[in-house]
Each structure stands twice: as C-alpha cells, then as structure tokens.
Amino acid sequence: MSNAIYENGDSGVEVDPTLASGLRGAHGWSMVTALIADGERRVRRVVDWTGGEGLKPDVGGYLGPLGLVTDIGEATDDRGPKGEPGEGEPGLQGKSAYQIAVDNGFVGTELEWLNFYVNEIAEAATNEAIDARDVAVAKADQTAADVLTVEEAKNIVLASGGIPFETTALGIAATTEGQLFEAKGVSGGIVYKALYKNVAGVATAQNLEVPSKAAFDAAFDLVHEWVAFGGALGFVLKDKDGKIYAAWRQDDALLRTRLGLVSESIDLAYDEETGLTTASIPGLVAETAEQIINGKKALLVFKDPNDQVFAACMEDGSLYVPRLAADRIIGASTGTADSSSYYFAVEDIAGVPQIIRYNRTLGTRTQITSEGGNTAPRVTQDGLYVVYASTRTNPASEFFQPVGGGDEIPVIAGSTIIAIGNSLSTTGGQGYISGLIPLRPGVTVHSEAVSGQRSDDIGYRLGALPFTGSIAGDSIPPSGGVTVTGLAATIWRYWGTDNGSLRVEIAGVPGTLSKTVSVYTFTRDDAGSAVPVINPVIIVPKSGIAYGSTDPSSKMPLTELFSGTVIVWATYNDHREGTYSQAATLANIAAIVNCVRPLVKKVLVACDHIGFGRLTDATAQANGAGAGIGLATSEIESKRQIQDSRALTAAILAAYPGESVDLQTELIADGYTQDITVLGTVFPIAKLSLFGDGTHPTTALGRAVVAGYINDQLTSRGI
Structure with a gap:
C-alpha cells in the first residue's frame, strides 16, 4: 500500500532551523x-x-x-518655528490643553x-x-x-522513500542515530506499520501504530445489517463478546456510540411526508400493554420472540432504546442482563409483568417480584445486584435485590436521614442529632446509635458483619421462644439497660431476638414446623434496635433504613480501646457503607474530632478542664490516640472522596481549637465550649457547630 500522506506531494523547501530566530535580547x-x-x-x-x-x-x-x-x-x-499669519478675523481665544x-x-x-x-x-x-x-x-x-x-x-520520508521497511532491521540499516523510520508489522497481524527510532542501532518503538486490514476486519461487522439512531449503519465496532460500542451512520457518516440493534434482516422505508424512517424486523412484535421503563410510562414496547424488550416509545414522546445485540438485553451498568450464575427475564404473570430469575447451572426458574408490575431488569457492574423498574410506587421507580435473592430495596435514596454510630450520634444531650433536626425542616432525622459501641459492634447489628449464635437443642421449635447462647458478636455492648431487642431471621425463620438482663431469646413470628439448625448459626438482623424494650415492632426495618440518606460516624471508640488497627477499623467502615448503600445511595462518613478526652487528666486540668475530663491513661497513650485518629481520618478521606467530612479540620479552620503540647508535640484540641466533657458536643454551641458541618456537606452533595 502506498503512503497516502506523501504520495504525489509537492517538493518542499529546505529551511535551516538555526536561522529561524536569534537569541532573545534583554528589554x-x-x-x-x-x-x-x-x-x-x-x-x-x-x-x-x-x-x-x-x-x-x-x-x-x-x-x-x-x-x-x-x-x-x-x-x-518642541514648539517648532512660528507659522505665517493667516487670513480672516481672529476667532475667540480657545482653552489650552492644559486648561x-x-x-x-x-x-x-x-x-x-x-x-x-x-x-x-x-x-x-x-x-x-x-x-x-x-x-x-x-x-x-x-x-x-x-x-x-x-x-x-x-x-x-527520506529514510524509507515514503514506504515502510519490511523489517526493523532494514530500517536500522538505512538510518543513523536518532532518525525515525517506519516498519511493517507481522504479516496477517493487527498492525500494518509502526514508528521506530534508531537508538544506538536498536529499533525503539515510538508508540504509534497503524492498524492492519485484519484488525479492521476483526473490529467491523461485515455480515449483519445494523440499525441505530434512526438509520442504517455503515460500520459497527464491537468488542470481543460481540457488544456494540460505536457505529457510523450511512447517511451522515457521523460516529455515534452506546446504542445499536442487530438482526439478520432489517428492511428500512423512508416516508417523505413524515420524514420518518420505519424499520421492518421479522420476528419482532409490539406490546401494547402498559409498562414502566426506567421509571416512565411506555406507550409502545417492542419485544422479540423471547419477550426481551429492545425499544419503547415513551409517554413524553421520547424513544428509549437499551443497548442491544442479537436477542439479549444489555443493561446500563455492565452491558448484560446476566450475571455469571443467573439470567433475568420479564414474563407475564396473571396479566402483570414480573421479573424471573433463571439459574444457569441448575436450570431452575424463580419469580423474584410480585408487587406491582416490574420490567427492564439489568445487572449492576459488580454483578451483585439486579435492578428493575416497578409500578408499586407512584410515580414508578426502580428497586434492586441481590442476584441470588433477598430483600427488595429502592434504588433512589429517600428523604429520611439515618444516623448510625455511637453516643456522638444519639438524640440526647451527648449527640449532634438535636442540632441537625432544625437544619432539616420537614425531613425525618432518625438515630440508630448505641453509646459506647465500636465499629464492629455497629456492623454486627446492621448485618454488615457476620453475626452468629447457638440455638438451644439445635432446633427452632414450632412456636414460642428458644434460648440463644454463644453470641459471637456483642451487639449489646455498652447498653445502659437490661432490655433490648431487634427483628432477625435465623435459618429462614423470621422473629425477634431479645435481651433480658443476660438471657437472650429468639421468638419466631408464626407457628410452623420445627427447623433444625447447625450451630453456630448465622443471625441476620432485619430491623433497627429497640433500646430498653423487648418489643421491636415500632423499629424501622433495615430495608427502610437503607433507603434513606445514611450518616456513618462509628470510629471514635476504636481509638479509645487501643486494640483496633487502622486496617481493621477501615474494613469495618467499608462493610457498613457497602451494607447501607444501594446503587445510588447517599452516604456520608464523619471523621473524628480531637477533644480533651484524648488527653490525660493532668494535661487536661493544666489547660483549663475540670477533673475527670481527660481519659488517656498516660501521655504516651494520649499521643497515640491523637495520631491514630488523624491517620484514620486521612485514610477515610482517601477512601470516600466527596462522601466524608473532616470535623477536626473544620473546627481548626473556624477557631474552635486550642494548641496543647503532648510529649513535645503541639496538637490542636477542640475547645471545652463545644465539647464540655472532652468528647461529646454537650453544649448547644457544640451540637449546632457539628451538625452545621455535617449539614453543609449534605447540602453540597444535593441532599
């Protein structure tokens, strides 16, 4: 092939680049x-x-x-010679420029x-x-x-005459040190030619290659006729799995991406009166039943013989076209309606569309939705969840659930704000919640916090971390309650009451797990057959906690909690314990965030402040605090807690950019800290006027300031 760049070109004029300009002189x-x-x-x-x-x-x-x-x-x-007198009467004396x-x-x-x-x-x-x-x-x-x-x-050009060398060895032989040359790729390979430089007699690639015909043949579909964007396509680029990622229209030669439809036979007809092009595709039919796609009403839905939707005319006049290839829906997240183990389809159940899951290995069929009409399933990018549109809400919205089955959860976060954590997130005089409520008029602000708890305690009661126990007699009785022992996770840690409860599920049986002093009991909801278990058995939390009550019926289900905006502040006590590594705490926070955040969930992770409670009592009193405010057992322990806290904050900010708030930095910027020396190092410590006991925002100012920082971050994210 001749070189199209240089073929039939006019001769140029040689210019000595050293004559182009001289050295720049001084001003x-x-x-x-x-x-x-x-x-x-x-x-x-x-x-x-x-x-x-x-x-x-x-x-x-x-x-x-x-x-x-x-x-x-x-x-x-400067004035020049005096001029000759002019003719005519003298005029009025005008003002000088100076005047x-x-x-x-x-x-x-x-x-x-x-x-x-x-x-x-x-x-x-x-x-x-x-x-x-x-x-x-x-x-x-x-x-x-x-x-x-x-x-x-x-x-x-001079080195090769405008034609690439057959081999790099020939290019090296024809060039000198520092010269560039082109050489052909392997015959039949995907590279036609590549650019090299002669470096000490070695052909050094310059990362510039021209694809070969074989490469284009592999990239373009040369068999099917493709339609997308309202017209026939001249060329379509696909990946190795046959999925379209770019296409050129025949009529205007513009490159478009993301949408495409393939069929063995497509007939196009242009209507001069309407200016529309219609497509006739054998085997495809129109569905006139009302359906909801992507949260909007579809007036006309097109499906193939396998009931797969490939296009829909929406009520607002728009055309919705998922990315399509052959007869398989490609979801917006991964380009597939499949996971590695399951395939999802829409089927008519008693006149209502529902989502059906097919097990690839076992061949089993399971209906996974039942409430309202459900359409347009797609699998998330990580392959963990299936998402679908549902008419159970008005207007219609999207829900999701694990691909293998589980609770249905709304995709879009609700307006409720859920605070998860320890005493810093409670509604009483120790937490910031009472300061946040007036900043969010008309919004429910709910606390799921337990004083004194650490990051793993919080993760256990949310179901973010594995929570196990042993059922007495290795069996759940047909009715009533059964004693639970050997709880591997102390979700009750630091509870200031003898009683507590939450909704749980054990071995598929829903019920209540309650605590009375030191006795733990599981009571099933409905009578039924005895269910044998293998201890220790996994206990799956299903609701928030009922603090001080054995009746959790008034507590929010976790699915409802997880549909709100969640504020996670769960790290403060990890430093005080001194037995948690940064990696362990980060892993617990990640588990909590992943548990409470659906697909587009709004989550905010709060990073700790450093108050007088991190000091020894002697240092705290020396800087104006009352007795008992400083909680560190030694100066060494005090410095460790402060440094560990800041290191963890830096790690959280890096892990959750845009989804975290650094309370300590905000306090420093607004002058709410004072410098205190610990073992020769000066640290900014939050003032007692905000954190009266050295740890909690016990004053009205403290609650307002902390809540303000959190609210500002929520507002900046459109929450």
Missing part, C-alpha cells in the same frame, strides 16, 4: 523626560530611564534631531502637565513596541519548532 530602557525653558524655546531633558534590564544609562542629556545631545543649544525646540486638563481635575503647573502628558505617551509607545517585539520573537520561535517538526517528518 531596552525607555527615557523619562522633562520639558524645560531655553529662552523662548522649550526643549526636553532626560531625567530618568525606566522599563529596561541591565545597567541603567546616564541622565542629563537633551533630545536633539538625531538623538541625545549634551549642549542645550543643540536640543530640538482643559485643569477643568477635568488635573492639579499642577502647565510645565508639570506637559511632562506628565509626554511621558505617558512615551511609556505607552514603549510598551507597545516591547509587546510587538515579544510577539515577533514568539512567532520566530514557533517557526523554528515547526521547521524541526518538518525535519523530523522529512527524516521518515
């Missing part, structure tokens, strides 16, 4: 002059120099007709005004000349660079 000096009297004459004397580089010239000369002169008698008279300047606010003598006026003009002219010179130099420099580029391009 010159501009004179500053003063107008002085010499009898009847007015001449200009140099009183200063400005704007230059290097040694400044001497002052004191005068402006003469050919330059500077030292004799005032040889200086040029006009005075009328407009100038203060000074006429000689001072003349000096000001002339020097302003001179400086402006000098600056204009300097700018013009800089532009000219820049153009000259660019010309030199262009010439070098031309020389490099000519280098390739």
Whole structure:
C-alpha cells in the first residue's frame, strides 16, 4: 500500500532551523523626560530611564534631531518655528490643553502637565513596541519548532522513500542515530506499520501504530445489517463478546456510540411526508400493554420472540432504546442482563409483568417480584445486584435485590436521614442529632446509635458483619421462644439497660431476638414446623434496635433504613480501646457503607474530632478542664490516640472522596481549637465550649457547630 500522506506531494523547501530566530535580547530602557525653558524655546531633558534590564544609562542629556545631545543649544525646540499669519478675523481665544486638563481635575503647573502628558505617551509607545517585539520573537520561535517538526517528518520520508521497511532491521540499516523510520508489522497481524527510532542501532518503538486490514476486519461487522439512531449503519465496532460500542451512520457518516440493534434482516422505508424512517424486523412484535421503563410510562414496547424488550416509545414522546445485540438485553451498568450464575427475564404473570430469575447451572426458574408490575431488569457492574423498574410506587421507580435473592430495596435514596454510630450520634444531650433536626425542616432525622459501641459492634447489628449464635437443642421449635447462647458478636455492648431487642431471621425463620438482663431469646413470628439448625448459626438482623424494650415492632426495618440518606460516624471508640488497627477499623467502615448503600445511595462518613478526652487528666486540668475530663491513661497513650485518629481520618478521606467530612479540620479552620503540647508535640484540641466533657458536643454551641458541618456537606452533595 502506498503512503497516502506523501504520495504525489509537492517538493518542499529546505529551511535551516538555526536561522529561524536569534537569541532573545534583554528589554531596552525607555527615557523619562522633562520639558524645560531655553529662552523662548522649550526643549526636553532626560531625567530618568525606566522599563529596561541591565545597567541603567546616564541622565542629563537633551533630545536633539538625531538623538541625545549634551549642549542645550543643540536640543530640538518642541514648539517648532512660528507659522505665517493667516487670513480672516481672529476667532475667540480657545482653552489650552492644559486648561482643559485643569477643568477635568488635573492639579499642577502647565510645565508639570506637559511632562506628565509626554511621558505617558512615551511609556505607552514603549510598551507597545516591547509587546510587538515579544510577539515577533514568539512567532520566530514557533517557526523554528515547526521547521524541526518538518525535519523530523522529512527524516521518515527520506529514510524509507515514503514506504515502510519490511523489517526493523532494514530500517536500522538505512538510518543513523536518532532518525525515525517506519516498519511493517507481522504479516496477517493487527498492525500494518509502526514508528521506530534508531537508538544506538536498536529499533525503539515510538508508540504509534497503524492498524492492519485484519484488525479492521476483526473490529467491523461485515455480515449483519445494523440499525441505530434512526438509520442504517455503515460500520459497527464491537468488542470481543460481540457488544456494540460505536457505529457510523450511512447517511451522515457521523460516529455515534452506546446504542445499536442487530438482526439478520432489517428492511428500512423512508416516508417523505413524515420524514420518518420505519424499520421492518421479522420476528419482532409490539406490546401494547402498559409498562414502566426506567421509571416512565411506555406507550409502545417492542419485544422479540423471547419477550426481551429492545425499544419503547415513551409517554413524553421520547424513544428509549437499551443497548442491544442479537436477542439479549444489555443493561446500563455492565452491558448484560446476566450475571455469571443467573439470567433475568420479564414474563407475564396473571396479566402483570414480573421479573424471573433463571439459574444457569441448575436450570431452575424463580419469580423474584410480585408487587406491582416490574420490567427492564439489568445487572449492576459488580454483578451483585439486579435492578428493575416497578409500578408499586407512584410515580414508578426502580428497586434492586441481590442476584441470588433477598430483600427488595429502592434504588433512589429517600428523604429520611439515618444516623448510625455511637453516643456522638444519639438524640440526647451527648449527640449532634438535636442540632441537625432544625437544619432539616420537614425531613425525618432518625438515630440508630448505641453509646459506647465500636465499629464492629455497629456492623454486627446492621448485618454488615457476620453475626452468629447457638440455638438451644439445635432446633427452632414450632412456636414460642428458644434460648440463644454463644453470641459471637456483642451487639449489646455498652447498653445502659437490661432490655433490648431487634427483628432477625435465623435459618429462614423470621422473629425477634431479645435481651433480658443476660438471657437472650429468639421468638419466631408464626407457628410452623420445627427447623433444625447447625450451630453456630448465622443471625441476620432485619430491623433497627429497640433500646430498653423487648418489643421491636415500632423499629424501622433495615430495608427502610437503607433507603434513606445514611450518616456513618462509628470510629471514635476504636481509638479509645487501643486494640483496633487502622486496617481493621477501615474494613469495618467499608462493610457498613457497602451494607447501607444501594446503587445510588447517599452516604456520608464523619471523621473524628480531637477533644480533651484524648488527653490525660493532668494535661487536661493544666489547660483549663475540670477533673475527670481527660481519659488517656498516660501521655504516651494520649499521643497515640491523637495520631491514630488523624491517620484514620486521612485514610477515610482517601477512601470516600466527596462522601466524608473532616470535623477536626473544620473546627481548626473556624477557631474552635486550642494548641496543647503532648510529649513535645503541639496538637490542636477542640475547645471545652463545644465539647464540655472532652468528647461529646454537650453544649448547644457544640451540637449546632457539628451538625452545621455535617449539614453543609449534605447540602453540597444535593441532599
């Protein structure tokens, strides 16, 4: 193949790049002059120099007709010779330029005004000349660079005659050190030619390749006729799995991406009256039953013989087309309606569309939806969840559930704000919630916090971390309650009451797990057959906690909690315990966030402040605190807690950019800290006026400030 770039080209003109421009000189000096009297004459004397580089010239000369002169008698008279008298009657005496300047606010003598006026003009002219010179130099420099580029391009042409060498060895033999050349790729391979440089006799690739015909043949579909964007496609690019990712329309040659439809036979018809192109695709039918797609009503839905939707005319007049290839829906997240183990389809169940899951290995069929009409299933990018549109809400919205089955959860976060954590997130006088409620009028702000708990305790009661126990007798009885022992996770840690409960599920049996003093009991909801279990058995939390009550019926189901906006502040007590590594705490936080965040869930992770509670009691009292405020057992322990806290904050900010708030940094910026020295290091410590007990925002100011920082971050994210 001939080289299309150089074939039949005109001869160029060689240019020596070293002649393109000279070295740039230093900026010159501009004179500053003063107008002085010499009898009847007015001449200009140099009183200063400005704007230059290097040694400044001497002052004191005068402006003469050919330059500077030292004799005032040889200086040029600025006023010029007196003109001949004109004809006609003399007119009224007009104002001088000096008088006009005075009328407009100038203060000074006429000689001072003349000096000001002339020097302003001179400086402006000098600056204009300097700018013009800089532009000219820049153009000259660019010309030199262009010439070098031309020389490099000519280098390739001269080395190969415009035709790539058959091998890199031939290219090396024909070039010298530093020259570029092109060489062909392997015959039948995906590279036609590539650019190389001769570096010490070795062909060094320059990362510039031209695909071969074989590469294009592999990328383009040469068999099917494809339709997308309302017209036939000239070329379609697909990946190795046959999925479309780009296409060129036949009529306008524009490149488009994401949408495409393939069929063995497509007939197109253009209607001159309407200006529309219609497609006739054998085997495809239209569905007139009302369906909801992507949360909108579809007036006309097109499906193939396998009941797969490939296009829909929406109520608002738009056309919805998922990415399609052959007969399989491609979801918006991964380009597939499949996971590695399951395939999802829409089927008519008693006149209502429902989502059906097919097990690829076992071949089993399971209906996974029942409430409302459900359409358009697609699998998320991580392959963990299936998402679908449902009419159970008005207007319709999207829900999701694990691909293998589980609770249905709304995709879009609700307006409720859920605070998850320890005492810092409670509604009483120790937490910030009472400060957040007035900042969110009309919004439910709910706390799921337990004082004293650590990140793993919080994760266990949310179902984010594995929670196990042993059922007495290795069996759940047909009715009533059964004792649970050996709870591997202390979800009850630091509860200040003897009673508590939450909704759970054990071995598929729903019920209540309650605590009375030190006895734990599981009570099933409905009577049924006895269910054998293998201890220890997994306990799956299903609701929030009922603090101080054995009846959790009033508590929110976790699915409802997880449909709100969740604020996670769960790390403060990990540092106090001293047994948690940063990696362990981060893993617990990640488990909590992944548990509470569906697909587009709004989550905010709060990072700890550093209060007087991190100090020893002696250091705290020495800096104005009362007895018992400082909780650290030693100065070494105090410094460890402070440094660990800041290190964990940095890790959280890196792990959740845009989804976290650094309370300590905000406090420092607003002047709510004081510097205190611990073992020779000065640390900013949150003031007692906000955190009265050294740990909690016990004052009205403290609650308002902490809640304000959290609210600002929520607002910045559109929550």
